[in-house]
Amino acid sequence: MGEREPRRTPIFFMSVIIFMLIMSLAALLLAIEAYLVQGKLEIINIILSASALFLATYMFIQIRRRSISLGFETLKVSTIIQCLKCDYRNVREFEKGDYILRDAGSCPKCGGTLIIHSIFRESKEKD
Secondary structure: OOOOOOOOOOHHHHHHHHHHHHHHHHHHHHHHHHHHHHOOOOHHHHHHHHHHHHHHHHHHHHHHOOOOOOOOOOOEEEEEEEEOOOOOEEEEEOOOOOOOOOEEEEOOOOOOEEEEEEEEEEOOOOO
């Protein structure tokens, strides 16, 4: 399995966040300037622009952080192939498109029909 590739942030998403930061900061400054120059307090504009500024900052911080490992590990999924005529069985890794009772070819032992008998995952037991 090995190491994970570093997570890359899409440029478009980052540019939208930065644009949102700039626009909300500009709106907040305009609302404050309107209060200082005209003496008119537009509380809704201040609240909306401040909340957009905080939201954009939060999104920027979250996207730049490393992803938190939740402790999930990928489990190995196996498929058991069994002959309908003889006692031949084969265990192999799961492949996309596998489902139970699917025809899996002919038996190398007797030439009978092979079917997917079961699909299961293997989990490691904790010490």
